[in-house]
Amino acid sequence: MELDMKRVLIILGVVTLLASCKTAEQQRAIDMANDNKQCQAQGFAPGSQALAECMDTAAQSRAADQTRQAAAQQAWFDRNDANFRNWQQKVDNSDNWSPPTRNQNIDTRPQFDKQGNPNFDAQGNYQGCHSIGCQVDIPDSTN
Numbered sequence: 001m002e003l004d005m006k007r008v009l010i011i012l013g014v015v016t017l018l019a020s021c022k023t024a025e026q027q028r029a030i031d032m033a034n035d036n037k038q039c040q041a042q043g044f045a046p047g048s049q050a051l052a053e054c055m056d057t058a059a060q061s062r063a064a065d066q067t068r069q070a071a072a073q074q075a076w077f078d079r080n081d082a083n084f085r086n087w088q089q090k091v092d093n094s095d096n097w098s099p100p101t102r103n104q105n106i107d108t109r110p111q112f113d114k115q116g117n118p119n120f121d122a123q124g125n126y127q128g129c130h131s132i133g134c135q136v137d138i139p140d141s142t143n
Helices: 002-020 024-041 049-096
Strands: none
Touching: 024 049
8 A cells, every 4th residue: 555655646746747847839828928917017008019019028038038048057067067177187187196396395484573674684594583582573473
């Protein structure tokens, strides 16, 4: 009995999903009816040339929106594909990775003291504070 109930629920779900799908003709009829209501709400008389022009303008606006949406979607797909190809290239090249060959020691000594005087001379020699208790300006310090 439980298996039959699952089948019934699955069939009902599929039927519901398929019933909610619209053909292009059905969507066009819905769009035209909505355009007609909108244009009549704006005061255009039924059957008039102005109503027809209003509906034509609404249809052109909808077509332009669909074109922009399709272009944006295609741009997203293109960007996503490019990102994937870039990532894949990085992964493929990761076997060729080697550490840097240059010495990359970073000098963490303060460049200036609290008064703004340089701690290095013109030749790059450190001339700043060399003892404990010197007041130097540490860039990461909050005080």
